[in-house]
Amino acid sequence: MHDKTLCVMRPEVSHEGFASLAVPTYRASTIVFKDAKSYADRKYRGPDGYSYGLHGTPTSRTLEAALTELERGVRTVLVPSGQAAIALVMTTVLMPGASVLIADTAYPPATGFCENFLKPRGISYKVYDPMIGGGIAELMDPTVKLVWTESPGSTTMEVQDIPAIVAAAHAGGALVACDNTWATPLNFKPLDHGVDFSVEALTKYVGGHSDLLMGSVSVRELPQQRRLKDTMRMMGIGVSPDDCALVLRGLETMGVRLAHCAAVAIDFAQRLAELVPAHLVLHPALEHNPGHEFWKRDFSGASGVFSLIVPPAAEEALPDLLTAAKVFSIGASWGGTHSLLAPMNVTGDRSVTASVHPGTILRISIGLEDPRDLWTDLLPIARAIADSLHNETLHQAEAPSP
Numbered sequence: 001m002h003d004k005t006l007c008v009m010r011p012e013v014s015h016e017g018f019a020s021l022a023v024p025t026y027r028a029s030t031i032v033f034k035d036a037k038s039y040a041d042r043k044y045r046g047p048d049g050y051s052y053g054l055h056g057t058p059t060s061r062t063l064e065a066a067l068t069e070l071e072r073g074v075r076t077v078l079v080p081s082g083q084a085a086i087a088l089v090m091t092t093v094l095m096p097g098a099s100v101l102i103a104d105t106a107y108p109p110a111t112g113f114c115e116n117f118l119k120p121r122g123i124s125y126k127v128y129d130p131m132i133g134g135g136i137a138e139l140m141d142p143t144v145k146l147v148w149t150e151s152p153g154s155t156t157m158e159v160q161d162i163p164a165i166v167a168a169a170h171a172g173g174a175l176v177a178c179d180n181t182w183a184t185p186l187n188f189k190p191l192d193h194g195v196d197f198s199v200e201a202l203t204k205y206v207g208g209h210s211d212l213l214m215g216s217v218s219v220r221e222l223p224q225q226r227r228l229k230d231t232m233r234m235m236g237i238g239v240s241p242d243d244c245a246l247v248l249r250g251l252e253t254m255g256v257r258l259a260h261c262a263a264v265a266i267d268f269a270q271r272l273a274e275l276v277p278a279h280l281v282l283h284p285a286l287e288h289n290p291g292h293e294f295w296k297r298d299f300s301g302a303s304g305v306f307s308l309i310v311p312p313a314a315e316e317a318l319p320d321l322l323t324a325a326k327v328f329s330i331g332a333s334w335g336g337t338h339s340l341l342a343p344m345n346v347t348g349d350r351s352v353t354a355s356v357h358p359g360t361i362l363r364i365s366i367g368l369e370d371p372r373d374l375w376t377d378l379l380p381i382a383r384a385i386a387d388s389l390h391n392e393t394l395h396q397a398e399a400p401s402p
């Protein structure tokens with residue numbers, strides 16, 4: 001062979017005796033075939049065979065298989081973000097004329113997808129109260145093909161009665177999807193409760209280091225994976241094996257990361273609930289949290305994200321308090337090693353939940369820093385809230401009665 005050929009063709013090296021604990025990163029666009037017949041027959045390899053890099057490499061298949069086992073499903077597909085996972089399920093299940101029921105507390109871009117993408121294409125949606133439970137039966141009609149759940153709800157943390165919703169949805173002929181990003185399959189297994197599509201933003205706890213974007217959908221029945229893969233093939237959607245390798249690395253430590261974040265978050269939530277009126281603290285593990293009984297019944301644990309309602313009197317002081325925090329960063333995409341604070345206002349995103357707090361809700365994501373340093377940042381915020389309420393009460397007491 002001439003040099004230029006040697007540059008392109010690689011010598012075979014032995015793998016004999018090499019056993020690594022790391023998952024190799026297999027990159028590929030094209031896949032080569034051992035003979036002309038295998039090439040001609042490649043379409044018969046099906047969605048689980050290898051045909052093109054876009055449709056999977058051993059690296060992505062390893063991640064899919066790991067998630068499938070954790071979710072106790074039959075297959076998992078990987079997409080470039082959590083939002084892509086939401087869009088994939090909805091575009092696959094819903095045809096023009098169909099409709100979807102979506103929880104008022106869903107990740108706001110999920111509802112945004114219904115409004116801005118599905119609606120103009122003749123697919124309607126209806127928003128429901130996350131605490132509706134089996135009452136969702138009353139919203140079912142023959143056009144409803146999908147019920148979208150997210151538990152606990154974004155920012156306001158309502159835990160849904162998933163088994164009751166699944167029973168009513170299936171009775172009405174609809175499939176059910178659950179955005180399980182907060183719990184991860186370590187703390188809740190939607191497919192075990194009859195959910196058809198378990199959706200995860202791997203960007204959050206599974207990746208776990210705020211350095212990648214990926215989403216997954218795990219299914220309970222094989223035909224659903226076939227349908228999802230068909231949509232992905234038509235749209236040309238796939239994920240990078242390098243990102244899959246990072247997610248696989250994140251997955252290895254997820255158990256200890258999550259256990260730590262959950263323990264600190266629950267401890268902080270309880271401490272905060274003693275400093276400010278308890279109902280201002282939103283965490284599924286607190287007894288007053290809406291759906292706490294479903295969390296106790298269905299979940300095996302918690303994660304490190306919870307919220308603190310900021311009363312109107314404390315709103316003015318909040319921006320300076322957030323800026324003063326030394327360890328927490330200000331940011332939205334939680335689930336990494338760095339703790340985050342995100343001031344949220346959910347009123348614009350909600351249409352049917354009656355009692356949602358109209359002002360700022362502070363979403364807190366606990367990371368892996370020393371909890372003592374984190375508490376040093378949170379304490380002044382809790383004190384400012386307590387003081388603002390105390391001053392308000394004084395003012396009310398001083399105000400002359402009309």
Ligand SMILES: *Cc1c(COP(=O)(O)O)cnc(C)c1O
Nearest residue numbers: 081082083107181201203213214
């Ligand atoms: C972050 C998030 C998503 C979206 O994930 P991306 O990878 O950022 O697109 C979806 N659902 C929930 C509950 C999330 O927190």
